[in-house]
Amino acid sequence: MLSDILWIIAVTCYSAAAAAFLWSAGTFSTKATTAKAVAAAGLLVHAALMVLLGFELGRVPLTNLRESLLFVGWAVMAFFLATRSTRRPAVLGAAAALICAALVVSASVAPGSTCRFVLPVLRSRWSVVHVAASLGGYAGFALAFAAGALYCVNDSLLKNKRVGRWQTALPSLDTLDRFAYKMVALGFPLFTLGVVTGSMWAQSAWGTYWSWDPKETWSLVTWLVYAAYLHVRVFLGRRGKFANRLLLIGFACTLITFLGVSLFAGGLHSYTR
Amino acid sequence: MHLVVVGLNHKTAPVETREQLSIEESRLPQALNDLTARAQISESVILSTCNRTEVYACCASSDHDQRIAEWLGSYCNLAPQRYAPYLYFLHEREAAAHLFRVASGIDSMVTGEDQILGQVKTAYSIARKVRSTGAVLNYLFHHAISVGKRVRTETAIGRGAFSVGSAAARLAESIFDNLAECTVMVVGAGKMAEQTVLNLAGAGAKHILVANRSRSHAADLAQRCGGRPVDFGDLEAVLPSADIVIASTSAREPIIKQPMLRRAISARRGRPMFVIDIAVPRNVDPSAASLDGVFLYNIDDLQAVVEKDKNARKAEIERAEIIIGEELERFFQQYRARQAVPVISAMRSKFEAIRQAEINKLKRRFPELTSEQMEAIEAMTRSMVSKICHDPTLRIKDYLASDKPPVDVNVLCELFGICPDAANSEEGSKQ
Numbered sequence: 001m002l003s004d005i006l007w008i009i010a011v012t013c014y015s016a017a018a019a020a021f022l023w024s025a026g027t028f029s030t031k032a033t034t035a036k037a038v039a040a041a042g043l044l045v046h047a048a049l050m051v052l053l054g055f056e057l058g059r060v061p062l063t064n065l066r067e068s069l070l071f072v073g074w075a076v077m078a079f080f081l082a083t084r085s086t087r088r089p090a091v092l093g094a095a096a097a098l099i100c101a102a103l104v105v106s107a108s109v110a111p112g113s114t115c116r117f118v119l120p121v122l123r124s125r126w127s128v129v130h131v132a133a134s135l136g137g138y139a140g141f142a143l144a145f146a147a148g149a150l151y152c153v154n155d156s157l158l159k160n161k162r163v164g165r166w167q168t169a170l171p172s173l174d175t176l177d178r179f180a181y182k183m184v185a186l187g188f189p190l191f192t193l194g195v196v197t198g199s200m201w202a203q204s205a206w207g208t209y210w211s212w213d214p215k216e217t218w219s220l221v222t223w224l225v226y227a228a229y230l231h232v233r234v235f236l237g238r239r240g241k242f243a244n245r246l247l248l249i250g251f252a253c254t255l256i257t258f259l260g261v262s263l264f265a266g267g268l269h270s271y272t273r
Numbered sequence: 274m275h276l277v278v279v280g281l282n283h284k285t286a287p288v289e290t291r292e293q294l295s296i297e298e299s300r301l302p303q304a305l306n307d308l309t310a311r312a313q314i315s316e317s318v319i320l321s322t323c324n325r326t327e328v329y330a331c332c333a334s335s336d337h338d339q340r341i342a343e344w345l346g347s348y349c350n351l352a353p354q355r356y357a358p359y360l361y362f363l364h365e366r367e368a369a370a371h372l373f374r375v376a377s378g379i380d381s382m383v384t385g386e387d388q389i390l391g392q393v394k395t396a397y398s399i400a401r402k403v404r405s406t407g408a409v410l411n412y413l414f415h416h417a418i419s420v421g422k423r424v425r426t427e428t429a430i431g432r433g434a435f436s437v438g439s440a441a442a443r444l445a446e447s448i449f450d451n452l453a454e455c456t457v458m459v460v461g462a463g464k465m466a467e468q469t470v471l472n473l474a475g476a477g478a479k480h481i482l483v484a485n486r487s488r489s490h491a492a493d494l495a496q497r498c499g500g501r502p503v504d505f506g507d508l509e510a511v512l513p514s515a516d517i518v519i520a521s522t523s524a525r526e527p528i529i530k531q532p533m534l535r536r537a538i539s540a541r542r543g544r545p546m547f548v549i550d551i552a553v554p555r556n557v558d559p560s561a562a563s564l565d566g567v568f569l570y571n572i573d574d575l576q577a578v579v580e581k582d583k584n585a586r587k588a589e590i591e592r593a594e595i596i597i598g599e600e601l602e603r604f605f606q607q608y609r610a611r612q613a614v615p616v617i618s619a620m621r622s623k624f625e626a627i628r629q630a631e632i633n634k635l636k637r638r639f640p641e642l643t644s645e646q647m648e649a650i651e652a653m654t655r656s657m658v659s660k661i662c663h664d665p666t667l668r669i670k671d672y673l674a675s676d677k678p679p680v681d682v683n684v685l686c687e688l689f690g691i692c693p694d695a696a697n698s699e700e701g702s703k704q
Contacts, residue, residue: 028432087450155545158447158568163578165429165585167447173545174450240543240566 003056006049011104013042014077018097025090025169032090036081039097043077046104050074062131065262066110071132072258073103075139079186086179088171095146126201134194134219140187141226141254147180148247155241177239180247184233188226195219214261222253274409274612275334278363278371279341280320280327283382286359294349294356296321298395304348305405312340316407318400318414320375322392324382329372331409338362369413369604373597376421378430385430385586390421412608420600427596430589433582437465438472440578441549441570445473445517448547448568452477458515459483460508460529461522462494465551465572469519470498482515484508486522509533513540517547520556527558534561541566551575610674612682617666619691624658665689 020035050070053061061067080096150170157167171179198216199209210216229246232238281294296304301319308317308328316331328341342360346353363371371380376393378385397414400406406414425431434440442452449455457478459466462485470481481500484507485491491502503511512518512533520529529548534557538546543566550557550571562569632654636642642650669685672678686692 027427028429154447158444159562161570161574161577163444163447164581168433168443170447172446172450173448178450236542238543240545242543242565 003049003052006045006052007104007108010042010046010049011101011108013038013045014097014101014104017042018094018101021090021094021097025088025094025166028169029090030088032093035090035093035097039077039093039100040081042097042100043074043081046070046074046077060128062128062135064111066107068131068135068258069103069107069110071135072139072142073100073107075136076100076103076142079139079143079183083179083182086171086175088169088175091150091170092147092176092179095150096143099142099146126197126204130194130197130201133190133197137187137191137194138254138258140183140190141222141251144180144183144187144247145251145254147176147183148244148251151176151180151244152241152248155244173240177244180244181233184226184229184247184250188230191219191223191226195223215257218253218257218261222250222257225250225253274315275332275337276365276368276409276413277330277332277335277338277341278327278368279330279338279345279360280325281356281359281361282325282327282380284380285361286356290356290359291324291326293351294326294345295323296326296349298399301396301399302403305400305403307348308341308344309405312337312344314341316410317405318396318410320393320396322389325375325380327375329368329410329413331407335364338364366601366605369417370597370601372413372417373420373600376417377424377593377597378421379424379590379593379597383435384583384590385425385432386435387425387431390418390425393421394418408611409608412611413604416600416604420597423600424593424596428589428592430586430593433585434575434579435582436468436472437551437572437575437579438468438470440575440582441469441519442472442476444568444570444575444578445478445547446476448545449516453479455516456480456482456514457500457517457519458503458511459494459498459500459519459521460505460556461485461520461552462487462490463521463523463552466519466521467494467497469521469549469551470494470500473517474498478517482511484511509536512537515546516544517549518557519549519551521550521552522556523552524556525554527556529557529561531558531561531564534558534567535564538564538566549575606674609678610670613670613673616669616673616682616685616691619686620665620669620689621658621662623689623691624662628654628658 017035017039020038021032024032024035050061050067053067053070062071076096077100080093086092151173154167154170154173154176157163157170158173170176198219202211203209225246229243229250232243232246281291283291286294296319298321301321304319305317308314308319308330312330312332314330314332314337318329320327320329326345328345330337330341332338332341342357342362343353346356349356372393374380376390378387378389381389393414397406397410397418401411434443445452445455452473455478457470457473457480459470459481462483470478474481479499481495481498482503483491483495483498483500484503484505485494486505488502491505494500495502508528512529513536515537518529522528534546534548545566545568548557548561548567548569550569553572555571557569557571559569559571561567632651635650636647672680672685673682
């Protein structure tokens with residue numbers, strides 16, 4: 001089947017891109033042009049795969065866990081490639097490509113009905129915006145997490161004077177800090193839009209804007225953590241380790257919101273119907 | 274044709290001898306002309322730096338190396354016993370390998386340093402200008418320069434810090450995105466501080482402040498590194514604006530104390546600060562290292578980075594040697610293949626000359642031949658010559674390009690009764 005082939009090509013491209021990024025990190029190349037080109041090829045194939053799935057199913061492929069993971073992976077790479085290139089982008093690129101590959105692979109084994117039928121409650125004009133915006137937000141947060149984690153690693157290496165070959169390949173603290181901020185600045189508005197359209201949809205489907213189901217509660221928590229990060233960064237002007245640690249907490253909340261609640265807690269939002 | 278290197282370097286000779294045998298750049302053209310005239314060698318390049326003086330030459334036989342050594346001593350007015358024990362003589366493959374290593378920075382005192390490649394280029398271009406190089410050395414030096422580049426891009430031999438100053442610059446680039454946006458503050462004005470700040474300026478730093486108890490010293494250093502002096506008394510007030518601080522005063526106790534840095538970092542709202550303490554005794558309170566966002570490196574820490582990078586570069590030598598081995602193989606294969614060119618062209622021109630002579634004889638004996646008949650004879654003889662030459666041409670190429678030629682060039686020349694030297698030098702001057 002064509003979609004199977006596209007699936008394999010996309011994963012291959014992302015894995016090859018990750019290897020190429022790591023290679024250019026190891027050889028201290030400043031641009032990583034080849035790796036970016038391979039990743040971009042993966043992104044195109046990935047997009048074609050989602051369009052094909054949409055045609056096969058006769059609906060927007062954003063309803064179940066499989067399709068969600070696929071979309072988040074696509075958004076991660078799209079966001080990474082769309083940001084103006086930073087100095088020494090190789091390690092960040094490798095992180096993005098690995099996240100992407102992991103998401104696409106897990107999408108291929110994740111439960112997801114290939115059913116053309118969609119529950120009536122999921123049929124709403126809000127639904128597409130709600131799902132796409134939330135997932136876009138998650139993608140931004142994932143990249144911000146990668147940069148924040150690398151920040152903490154680089155900070156501790158520099159602090160402990162362990163400045164060998166691999167430390168040299170890491171992007172500078174400044175670069176990581178700015179990249180993480182950009183990603184939250186992109187992800188937060190999307191996520192906010194997701195929450196708002198979600199409550200609109202809830203009003204039209206369930207008759208109430210907010211019903212404190214686990215997904216809603218956790219997305220509020222996630223929203224608050226990233227709001228705190230932005231306040232720390234923008235209004236207090238604080239950068240550095242504190243802000244970047246908030247990103248790690250924020251991403252833990254994101255994971256609970258995106259996957260934890262759906263897989264384990266059940267509730268109205270469960271993917272595992 | 275025989276490749277030879279005669280020379281000495283920092284490993285074989287003490288500095289006094291190196292000084293006496295070094296030849297300034299401005300005297301090189303004259304020296305090369307003198308060498309060509311007196312030692313009777315066909316091609317030569319002289320590479321003379323503070324760590325080495327070497328003569329690369331292409332000569333008719335291997336015993337010409339002694340002539341080069343004698344010339345070197347007499348040119349520099351040095352008795353043979355004063356320099357002869359330090360000389361090395363390398364031939365053919367070893368000679369080419371040596372130049373490749375030199376260009377790659379493997380033979381340098383500081384492994385992987387960059388300057389030597391530029392010095393090789395300069396030495397070659399000077400020799401080329403005075404026309405002391407020919408086909409062989411042109412080809413060898415072009416190849417060596419590209420090997421030097423390849424080794425530096427494909428291995429990490431040229432990377433990392435070569436000095437305390439460059440270690441500081443490399444760490445600064447690990448913390449800050451763009452040194453041009455950073456403010457560097459120098460406290461004190463020692464030699465080491467100057468070296469460090471110049472390295473940072475080389476990496477792009479533009480805003481440089483110099484604070485010293487002596488205003489005139491501060492102004493001096495500020496002028497040399499393109500910065501501006503600030504009052505020593507304003508140190509605490511200026512500190513928060515500094516992204517990189519270099520402390521290098523002769524104070525007996527810390528002048529930058531932990532609370533001072535804590536206030537600075539909180540005024541900077543967590544923006545990191547790189548504090549370089551190259552003073553002994555130390556100028557910055559060591560307990561400041563635990564502050565979040567402060568990266569404090571003292572002279573030993575930086576020295577350790579230099580040492581580590583040095584070892585990392587040494588570890589790359591093996592990889593560089595593999596590349597050099599590959600390139601040597603390539604060089605000699607192409608070099609041998611090029612040897613065939615003058616032999617073949619000499620053989621062909623000899624046959625052509627015979628053909629012309631016979632045609633002329635024929636014309637004299639049979640003046641009644643029509644132009645149509647003459648054309649037919651021309652065409653027939655030309656085709657005969659080219660058919661006779663076809664197989665030997667291919668064989669000569671094959672023989673000379675192979676690793677162990679079954680036939681010596683000289684044997685081939687004798688066989689056809691030709692002397693390719695004339696053709697060879699003609700090709701050399703064409704290049």
